[in-house]
Every structure is written in C-alpha cells, then in structure tokens.
Amino acid sequence: MSEYLLEIKDVCKAFSGVKVLKHVEISVKPGTIHALMGENGAGKSTLMKCLFGIYTQDQGKFFLNGEEFNFTDPKHALENGVSMVHQELNQVLARTVTDNVWLGRYPRKGLFVDEQKMYNDTVELFESIGVKIDPKKTLEELSVSQRQMVEIVKAVSYDAKIIVLDEPTSSLTENEVNKLFEIMRTLKKKGIGLIYISHKMEEIFEISDYVTILRDGNYIGTKATKDLTMDKIINMMVGRDLEHRFPHKAHKVGDIVLEVKNLTTLYEPKVHDVSFELRRGEILGISGLVGSRRTELLESIFGARTRESGELILNGVPIKNANTVEAIKNRFALITEERRETGIYPLGDIIFNITIANVHNYVNKIGLLDNKKMLADTDKQFKAMSIKAASNKQRIRALSGGNQQKVIIGRWLLTDPDILLMDEPTRGIDVGAKYEIYQLMLELVSKGKSIIMVSSEMPELLGITDRIGVMSNGRLAGILDTKTASQAELFKMTTKYL
DSSP, X not given: OOSOSEEEEEEEEEETTEEEEEEEEEEEOTTOEEEEEOXXXXXXXXXXXXXXXXXXXXXXXXXXXXXXXXXXXXXXXXXXXXXXXXXSOOOXXXXXXXXXXXXXXXXXXTTEEXXXXXXXXXXXXXXXXXXXXXXXXXXXXXXXXXXXXXXXHHHHHTTOSEEEEESTTTTOOHHHHHHHHHHHHXXXXXXXXXXXXXXXXXXXXXXXXXXXXXXXTEEEEEEEGGGOOHHHXXXXXXXXXXXXXXXXXXXXXXXXXXXXXXXXXXXXXXXXXXXXXXXXXXXXXXXXXXXXXXXXXXXXXXXSSOEEEEEEXXXXXXXXXXXXXXXXXXXXXXXXXXXXXXXXXXTSBHHHHHXXXXXXXXXXXXXXXXXXXXXXXXXXXHHHTTXXXXXXXXXXXXXXXXXXXXXXXXHHHTTOOSXXXXXXXXXXXXXHHHHHHHHHHHHHHHTTOEEEEEOSOHHHHXXXXXXXXXXXXXXXXXXXXXXXXXXXXXXXXXXXXX
C-alpha cells in the first residue's frame, strides 16, 4: 500500500510542439493540504486538466492509492474520488442547493426522484463538515462563499479522496476565508488529501503542509511548508530573488485632474455622496470590504452605471461620462475585476482582444479594417507588455490569467487614456506577473497618467499607491496618505458605515 493518495510522475505535455509540462511530479499524502504554486503559465492548470482527463498527457503516469489510472473525462474522475472546485463556479443558479449537489445523479424511488432522501443526504453532508446552508435555497440567493461551500459539499458527496481547490479565496472576505479554512481542516482530519492552488503567500503558510512549485512547465521542487520562507518560494517560482515585493516609487504627483463631487448612483447597490480628487501622476487606491461598492464607484465614473446625482470635473471642465463611449472619448479606461466575464472576448485571438477598444482607428478610406495597422499595434503591445503566448493569433482563453490581464491593459493603452480605472488588476495572478504590472503602473504615472486602483490586498495598496480611499457600505469613509497609513487604520475605516 502506497503512503500517498495521489502520485503524479514524470508528466509531459506539449501543444503544437510547444512543451508546457516537462517531467512534472507531485505526491499527496492522505490528510494533508498540498499547495501547488507557480507563476501564471507555469503549467498548474494544464497539469490539473491532465489529471481530470480533459487533456491526455504525452508522457508520465498517475497513481491513486498505488494503482495506475488515466481518467477519460471529469465525470470519470469524480466517480473515482477525485474532485475539483474551480475558481469560476459553474452552477445552475436557478436551482436549489440540493439539486446542484446531486445534479445528474438524483436518487430514485421507482420512476420518480426520491426528493426526501436527496434532502436528507444533503443535510447530513453539510453537517459532516460543519456547513450551515439551507438546502432548499436556490444558488442565486447565496453569496459567492456559500456557493463555494456547496461545491465542496458536492465534492465530498462523491466520496472524494482528493479535492483540488483552484484559487478558492479570490472573491472571499477575511471571515469567509477563515470559514473555508475551517472546512479544509475538517476534510483533512477525515483523511482527504487537498491540492490547494493559490498565489496568496500568507494563506499558503497558514493552511498548507507541503508546497510543490512549478516554473515554466518544469518541476522545481516540493518542500514542507515549515521549511520555507516567502523569499524562498518567490525565488523558486521566478528563478530570481525579488528584493522587494513592490518596485521603487520615484514618480511625482502634480495638479488635480479629476474632481468627483457628491456622486450618488441611481440603482442598488448604491454609492452614496462620494467626493474626492485625483491628481496627475497619482495612484489613488480604493480599499474596502467585499460589498462596499468599490466596483460600483469605478463603473459610475466610467459611465457603465447610471448616476442619480453628482459631478465629474476633468481638468476644470464639467463632464458627464453618461456612457462608456463618452468616457473613452474623455480618455478614461476601465480594467474590470472579472476579466473572464467582462474583460476578454474568449473566442477571439490576441489581435482582436488588443485592438477592439480602438477599432475606429483602423478603418481605412474605403471603410475596411487596416489589418496591417492592427497587426503592428498588436505586436507593439505584445512586446511592451511582455505577453507570453505562442503567437498573437492564439485565442486569449488559452492564455494564463496574468497574460490575459496584460492583453486587457495593452488594449486600453492603445486608446491613450489619461485616467485608468483599475479594478483588482492583479487578482488571481502570480507574484512575478504582479511585479510587472506594478512596474507598468509606475511607468504610466511617471508619464503623467493617473490611476484609481481598487484592491482587496492591503499590502498591495500600501506598497504601490500614493493615497488610499476607504469605502464602507457605499460611502467614502476617508482618504489616507499611504506613507503614514497602517493596515489597522484602514481596516477600522472599512467598518465606519456598517
């Protein structure tokens, strides 16, 4: 009998001759939490897709409880006790919690679904891991964290021996993260092995027992978490030391470029009476808990959300930004929080995704698109943003999260904006790609651009911004100078209007 629940040995995978996995391995013991880390594009997702039968590896073997296996599809994996909770939840929102847990395998009593057994089994599963959610509620009535708990319960219902959690905390509050960790520890006590994919260093040290690191498709190593430091992990991930998590700030902040006065949105969830100023060459951070209306604030400035009242004054001149087209003409740009839902065109290639916001500039005299000019601009942004892809004709959905984000930023830079509204610009991307985006932001403000940046990561706000505004329940609780601000002070302000 093997000491490992799951063993992945010598796995290789290539696409169109490009090797994306090169002799990768990972071994997971029962009752442990095993972190899988690496920069975007390191091969984590490809490895998991090989495990679940979505891809077939070119070389290498998988073992479950010492027996070799190859799953033909995710259903086959689930039926054999290997499950995954994805970062992007795919659920039937209009159906109940019970329906979602047992979807596709309803227990039957004769010709009919045994509703009572299904409900009782769901209650028992929830109680077994300490989750309190009404099984009769529909998914659309639940928060993101509760929906995530439903996915974990669903995984447990398959009698899972291995559960993969892919960036599970990316949309959760601190309290919700603590609850998730409680559940993970409960599963660990039951002998389940968990593979935990995350870019958040603090969480890795808090919850994991072992860490396996990939870099550029290569297996770098596995170590006990207690034997690692943040610097060691970063060095293994990026192949170099990052002396500082944030680049040196040398830009100068100038005169006021934007005044937001008494801004209130028309529809719920509402922003109430928000006023602030943004200066040329400034990075203004926006902090706040999930649900504090940070995103709604940016959307209302960009014309994507209707305002009930308030003024926008750009360089001393009142503007409306009544819609997004007008905002773009006024040289605003919005990098959205949910890049997969509202940022990328997943079926389009990189050329399409980079040039789409600037498409009017590519129409020639006879009304046709100038492909040569589009290609030239794409190549320019491709190099400037250090985008890692097989070619600029690759579909954007095949890129890592960090490279997708670079494409989106490159798209908006082609419109030559003066004010960039960036909503969680580094969410779900690795430490190396984050550093590159920080550098890009500092380059932009050094050239006189201005940035309003929403972030849920306190260290990021303290490391990259000039000032930090704190949202609390739709209101601006205050603005602090980053040089003198502390995490404790920021957190205290987030609760001001709760």
